[in-house]
Amino acid sequence: MLNKYTPFLLIVILVTLFSCGDDQSKPTSQQPVKKTRPEIKLPEFNADSAYQYVQDQVDFGPRVPNTAEHAACATYLGEKMKELGATVLVQKAKVEAYDGTILNIKNIIASYQPEKNNRIMLFAHWDSRPFADHCEDVTRRDQPILGANDGASGIGVLMEIGRILKDHPIKMGVDIIFFDAEDYGTPDHKDLPYAPDTWCLGSQYWSHNMHVLGYYPRYGILLDMVGAKGATFYKEQVSLKYAPDVVQKVWGMASKLGYSSYFVSQQGGQVIDDHLYVNQIAHIPSIDIIQHDPTTFSNFGMYWHTHNDNMDVIDRNTLKAVGQTLIGVLVYEE
Numbered sequence: 001m002l003n004k005y006t007p008f009l010l011i012v013i014l015v016t017l018f019s020c021g022d023d024q025s026k027p028t029s030q031q032p033v034k035k036t037r038p039e040i041k042l043p044e045f046n047a048d049s050a051y052q053y054v055q056d057q058v059d060f061g062p063r064v065p066n067t068a069e070h071a072a073c074a075t076y077l078g079e080k081m082k083e084l085g086a087t088v089l090v091q092k093a094k095v096e097a098y099d100g101t102i103l104n105i106k107n108i109i110a111s112y113q114p115e116k117n118n119r120i121m122l123f124a125h126w127d128s129r130p131f132a133d134h135c136e137d138v139t140r141r142d143q144p145i146l147g148a149n150d151g152a153s154g155i156g157v158l159m160e161i162g163r164i165l166k167d168h169p170i171k172m173g174v175d176i177i178f179f180d181a182e183d184y185g186t187p188d189h190k191d192l193p194y195a196p197d198t199w200c201l202g203s204q205y206w207s208h209n210m211h212v213l214g215y216y217p218r219y220g221i222l223l224d225m226v227g228a229k230g231a232t233f234y235k236e237q238v239s240l241k242y243a244p245d246v247v248q249k250v251w252g253m254a255s256k257l258g259y260s261s262y263f264v265s266q267q268g269g270q271v272i273d274d275h276l277y278v279n280q281i282a283h284i285p286s287i288d289i290i291q292h293d294p295t296t297f298s299n300f301g302m303y304w305h306t307h308n309d310n311m312d313v314i315d316r317n318t319l320k321a322v323g324q325t326l327i328g329v330l331v332y333e334e
Contacts, residue, residue: 026287043168043329046160047316052146052229053080054156054314063151065103065181070127074106077126077178080159085166086110086176093205098186098198105180107202108310109211112165116173120330121220121284122161124154125182125202125274133189134298134305141189145333148290149313151183155226157323158311161330170330175217179203179274188305196272203274207281220245220286221274221329226322228301229315231291232261234268234323239287242279246287253328259321268292269299289322 059061060073074090082088091107108126128147135141135330146152158176165174185199186192197204225231254263275286293301303309 022164040331042327043164045320045327047320049163050156050160050319050323051314051316053159054152055311057152057155058146058148058311062146063126063142064130064144065105065184074108077108081110081162084159084162086162087114088110089211091206091211095181095205096199097184098195103181103184105202107180107206108178110162110176113169113173119173119174119175119217120333121177121217122158122178123177123220123274124158124223125151126178127151127180127183128154129183129305131187132305132307133187135307140307145305145307146310148310149225150309153225153314154223155320157223157226157319159324161326164327172333174330179206182274199272200274200277203275204281207277210282217284219243220275220278220284221250221326222273222286222288223322224288225275225291225300226289227314227319228291229318231318232264233289234264234266234292236237236268236288236290237270238276238279240267243285243287246285250287250325250329254325257324257328259325262318262321
């Protein structure tokens, strides 16, 4: 007797045999497919351009608050950042120096895509030291220094980044801030008690009086002394305390781009710098890319706070390593 379901069963059996005949081409387990991020071509950081921006600042002479040179350089920086596509705000203030002197300062804030809420903050100081308190020639210690590396190098790198952002906008908004009166701290060559809060006066003021109500970028990156030949940048301790993930992001990008000889994967010292107050007062997680030289007494370069901090110190290769690393961080940011 023929069952009415027989033709259907035959079809099921045949389909099963053909489908199970060769299992070698099938995965034996359901492994998730790992998606690899496609390589992104980075805009090229122009070291010659950054070098020229450093030179332009040094050409004004020492940029000490309350001087004509300081005022002229402030005008240059503000106008230049406008030319480089930023919306510029100059935050003017009066702050008190270690000796009671009232300083007229200007924090220069250059914003790219200011309409965006998702933002990153890059910053450096643009003033220079009023005294060469570490100069070997004791007769010149009360004279202001040019500050080619200690001040101008960080600004030069950020200006070149601004030029790139004009032509290659990224997903995030970016605020580039030039802080004033960072280097007016208590001089070491005078018999005065050490007072840490006499440093970073511009960033302290800004942290209490941010340029936008409720301003809170994802993180901040400070550049300080980023242009000297053969400079090395260790993982600074304040940075590791407040923003270890940002440290990893930056040092990881440097390694990816081949700049590990500059960005050393070791812990360095603890530095009182603008990022300290941005972390503690403004509560914006921030790191410091700053030269660390364990062979010197200061742990900075031999030029530090001397009249040797001039254009002879500046090296295009170092500017390139720092600038290209930051471009990589910005472009790859989610």
